Amino acid sequence: MATLGDDTLTLQESLRAFLARYPCRGRRWVALSGGLDSTVLLHLLSADGEPVSAVHVHHGLSPNADDWAEHCAELTDSLGVPLLTKPVAVDASGGVEAGARDARYRVFEQLLQPGDQLLLAHHGDDQVETFFLRLLRGAGPQGLSGMRSNRPLGQGQLLRPLLDVARRDLESYAREHELTWIEDESNLDVRFDRNYLRARVLPLLHERWPLRQRIRRATQNLNESASLLRELADSDLQACRHRAERLGESIALDPFHTFSAGRRRNVLRGWTESLGGAWPNAQQLAELEQQLASAEADRLPAVPLGRLVARRFRDRLFLTPVLPEVPEDFSVSWDGRHPLLLPGEGCLGPLPGWPATEYSVRFRRGGERARPLERQHSQTLKKLLQEYGLEPWLRERVPLIFEGERLLAVGDLFLCEGWGSEAPEALPDWRPLAFFD
Template sequence: MGEQTLDLQHSLRAFLARFPCRGRRWLALSGGLDSTVLLHLLVSEGEPVCAVHVHHGLSANADDWAVHCAELADALGVPLVTRHVSVDAGGGIEAGARDARYRVFSSLLQAGDQLLLAHHGDDQVETFFLRLLRGAGAQGLGAMRGCRPLGAGVLLRPLLKSSRSDLEAYAREQELDWIEDESNRDARFDRNFLRGRVLPLLSERWPLRQRVHRAARNLEESADLLRQLADLDLESCQRRPERIGESVSLERFLALRPERQRNLLRSWSASLGGVWPNASQLAELAQQLCADGDRLPAVSVGRMVARRFRQRLFLTPSLPAVPPRYSVTWSGQQALRLPGQGSLAALPGWPGGGYRVAFRHGGERARPLDRQHSQTLKKLMQEYALEPWLRDRVPLIFEGERLLAVGDLFLCDGWQGVAPLALPDWRPLAFFD
């Protein structure tokens, strides 16, 4: 057995010992060299693993790759899950494919699960230079982490201390077959241009993998300090959960220096949506927040949306559109899935029956149970401090034409039930399997 094989086995055992798995261990299997080697190593070490292959449909050979992965997993006695995805190439094919993969990974992971990716040290070098050329700060230049949260589980990269040549030596020794993605030779893609033309030239003069590893480790320390500062600032700004997303005190946020505002937003957005906002998004938000106080800006921040309401700065998911004339029957017993990823469920005390659930379309009036007079729904929602971006998606519950309840805000004068505690449980953004 070769020295490199022994080193890989020892390195993998040491890494997995640091991160014991309390649930299911998944491996992202593309069928290429890296993931093939990692799968073979895991099986050789007797580590239970399930493989997941993401079929992007971008190559004419994609179906053949899926078949290859199925045959490889079967030969090694490993369960395999294959997921087909659609890639949004609006921000570039590479970024779109990555986003599609990670959505699949996040959906698979349950509490205690791990996802293993086969990124190695050469990938780390490429990622470092790609982020450097895109103008990344300390958080980005800290490069790929060996462990980070993903969905309900964690993402692990056990091969970051190994090189591609180490993996090739192992694959040759074990007589493994793997896929060569033809797109890896296309120099139109930034990563391939770096890999094929730039980094080999730099490697002739400097030991890039060792130097980048050292720089990334130092930058990671700086990034950790920035995250700690952001956590302190979020606490001082009275961070709190909302119906969807979270909010902070706008007054306290604006009292921070601009660089600390940007640092807070980067960390806050990443903690909720997993993506750092870019410089133009942060500049746009700063401009909007300095505008007239009656305005309600909605500015993209990473994958989230920043909004202002009642002296609070909100960070929410992007809200899907809802149909303008939505109306559906409801038994009052089973949970009801609403358009725009919301849900409605009856709490104990709510009687079963034949109800109609609709959204507001303008001009409706209601009289809360404890009031003497009716008012417009628009005014009542303002009074109940419902965020403006949720007012057109709060479910209105009717019995015939009689309005009984407005979401979980209030019961109306037509209510004949047992107690106000019977209000339904309305969740404006809920995800279903």
């Protein structure tokens, strides 16, 4: 019977103890690649009678990808486990490994509902590889603290119950239970950094040192340092964080610039992580700090941070999603009684107190003029949006609400002249971006 290295607990007993610390209030998922690790994890849960579902992400990168999906379907059928297979398109512009990981995690984030858990089968040898990869990339304490056994993901929770398990224990379990699994041919390609470490470097180190135990001790110590840095980031964020109803979160730059350079970088890391963005690397942080320090009032630097973008406007720094394109000449009819989804992930809420009629909603096309209610003269819409302080990245997607050709309202900024005594009290409820809610 496979045990956890030198411990007396079996894999089954260790998994039960781990899951007892994290009771599931929703649906429990296993990320199933079909490889050894996830196959053993799924079998362990199934054999223990745990209610579980599996999700297989079909990257389409290998000529064998369809066979892997079929293998996962056969495995889950044999175990009586529901399977969800999700094909994805991988953006390899930043590297195949990073693009595939981003695609997987987008699936996972969209999948998890409140109370759900996603179990990943990373084990102790993966932790060793991750430690050295991050060390060679110059990571700090947060990065070197290793993969976490649990963290929030989407609306649910990500768990890694096998981080204290050696791969050899998983292999022993698989042989004992006559399990079959797939081998990804890309794992043999030493052009990838992780594969090079696994095949060429770590075997030499394993000959001399008990790496898994030593790295575990190091990551535990580094975790303490990382926790203290997170606490400091949370405390500093409270001093400069601002939540706007329409725009999600920003930080005020005046108090932010009173921090030392190290504390500013720590705030940016903690803030980005808390909003689900990719951990900014040293180059991104340096670029962002340089632009924040040098940008004049009329400059609007934007720095990509994975799925988020850091943008400055006036005296604040915002984190927004990467904005999707909005179509030109957009126009749609609307009854004003039901929510209206807008291109680019925006939304207009119902219009309480507005007349029951047919409205049309458009985006800017250039050259529009508007006269806000109670003003004597009209102005160009471009100038009005600047005056009302609408963030520049939203000015092309602010909804203009018309009745016929009469402009009634501009987003949730102002009503236009022409209403007379019939003007409604409520401005439209405009949510330009579906994020951070």
